[in-house]
Amino acid sequence: MELRQLASFLAVVEEGQFARAATRLFLSPPAVTGHIQRLERELGVQLLERSPIALTPAGERLVPHARTMLAAANAASDAVTDLHTDSPLPLRVGVMAPGSAELTPAILRAFRKAQPQTPISVESLSFAEHTTALTEHRVDVAFVRPPPDDERLRVDVLTTEPRVLIVPSANPVGDAESVRLTDVLDLPFVGLPKGAPRVFTDYLYFACARNGMPPRCGVDQAQTIQDVLTSVSAGRGTGAALYSFSRLYHWPGIRFVPVLDAPWEQSALATRRNDPRPEVRAFRTLAATLARDLGPKLAAASELAQPPAVLEL
Known part of the structure; x- marks a missing residue:
C-alpha cells in the first residue's frame, strides 16, 4: 500500500470524478485509475463503484484510515523540512x-x-x-x-457538545433526569480565580441566560476541574461542564445532569x-x-x- 495510491483514492472520493481527482493531483486520469486498481488488488477488495462513483463498504472503512495515514506522512515531512538542529525542541x-x-x-x-x-x-x-x-x-x-x-x-x-450541571448527589437537583437554565441560575456555583478570562467565566456560569446578572458563588475557588469536583462532592457548590465529562469522571457524591436548553459549547x-x-x-x-x-x-x-x-x- 503506497501513499500515492491512498492519495488518489481519497481524491476520487472527495472530487467524485476521476478526471477532477487527476487534475487536483497533477496526474493523468489513467494514472489515478491505475493507483486505485493496484490498491484494490493489494487489499483484495473493491473500494469504489465506478458508474456512478460510490464507496463500497470496504471503501467507507478505509477512508478515515487513509486520511490519518496521509496526515501522519505530511506531519513527518514537515518534521524534517527546514530542520536546523539535530536536537529538535520539545x-x-x-x-x-x-x-x-x-x-x-x-x-x-x-x-x-x-x-x-x-x-x-x-x-x-x-x-x-x-x-x-x-x-x-x-x-x-x-x-x-x-x-x-x-x-x-x-x-x-x-x-x-451539550452542557451538563455538576451537582452534589444529595442536592434535590441531583435527582432530576435533566434541568433547564431557569433551574440552574440561582444555584451557588464554585468560584473561579481572578485570572480566569471572561470567555471562560461566561461559559462556566451560563452567562448567555443571566441578562448581565452575576452568579451566586460559594466560598471555594477552583483552579482546575479536579478542584470543582472536590468542592461539589463535598456539597460546597455547583459546577458546569461539557457532556463528555460524564463519561470521563466518576467521583463519589456527584451527579452530571443535562441542561436541556443550554447552548452547546x-x-x-x-x-x-x-x-x-x-x-x-x-x-x-x-x-x-x-x-x-x-x-x-x-x-x-x-x-x-x-x-x-x-x-x-
Missing part, C-alpha cells in the same frame, strides 16, 4: 483537563507515531491559564474550552497565530484530521437519550 502541550475528551490522548498518540523524533511534554493548565500559557510562551499548543477569543491565537474547534486546540514551527503545524493537522474522522463517535456519545458510550479510539 513540543509543549498544555491540557486544561480533560481537554477534548477522548480526542486528546488519540491526538497525542498519533503525533508520537508520526514524529517520534520530536520530544513532547504535557503540562496541566489551570482555568486562569486559558490563554496566558500560550501568549506567555509556556506551551506551544493547548487543549482548552471554550475556544479563546484572542486575536493572537489560532483556534481549531475539536468537539461541540466547544472544546478547541489553540496555538499562537504566528508560530512558525512545523511541529505545531503538524500537530494541528493531525488534530483536525482525527476530529473529523472520530467526531461522529463523540457526537453519538453525546446523545442525551443514550447511556454513556465507550469509545474505541
Whole structure:
C-alpha cells in the first residue's frame, strides 16, 4: 500500500470524478485509475463503484484510515523540512483537563507515531491559564474550552457538545433526569480565580441566560476541574461542564445532569497565530484530521437519550 495510491483514492472520493481527482493531483486520469486498481488488488477488495462513483463498504472503512495515514506522512515531512538542529525542541502541550475528551490522548498518540523524533511534554493548565500559557510562551499548543477569543491565537474547534450541571448527589437537583437554565441560575456555583478570562467565566456560569446578572458563588475557588469536583462532592457548590465529562469522571457524591436548553459549547486546540514551527503545524493537522474522522463517535456519545458510550479510539 503506497501513499500515492491512498492519495488518489481519497481524491476520487472527495472530487467524485476521476478526471477532477487527476487534475487536483497533477496526474493523468489513467494514472489515478491505475493507483486505485493496484490498491484494490493489494487489499483484495473493491473500494469504489465506478458508474456512478460510490464507496463500497470496504471503501467507507478505509477512508478515515487513509486520511490519518496521509496526515501522519505530511506531519513527518514537515518534521524534517527546514530542520536546523539535530536536537529538535520539545513540543509543549498544555491540557486544561480533560481537554477534548477522548480526542486528546488519540491526538497525542498519533503525533508520537508520526514524529517520534520530536520530544513532547504535557503540562496541566489551570482555568486562569486559558490563554496566558500560550501568549506567555509556556506551551506551544493547548487543549482548552471554550475556544479563546484572542486575536493572537489560532483556534481549531475539536468537539461541540451539550452542557451538563455538576451537582452534589444529595442536592434535590441531583435527582432530576435533566434541568433547564431557569433551574440552574440561582444555584451557588464554585468560584473561579481572578485570572480566569471572561470567555471562560461566561461559559462556566451560563452567562448567555443571566441578562448581565452575576452568579451566586460559594466560598471555594477552583483552579482546575479536579478542584470543582472536590468542592461539589463535598456539597460546597455547583459546577458546569461539557457532556463528555460524564463519561470521563466518576467521583463519589456527584451527579452530571443535562441542561436541556443550554447552548452547546466547544472544546478547541489553540496555538499562537504566528508560530512558525512545523511541529505545531503538524500537530494541528493531525488534530483536525482525527476530529473529523472520530467526531461522529463523540457526537453519538453525546446523545442525551443514550447511556454513556465507550469509545474505541
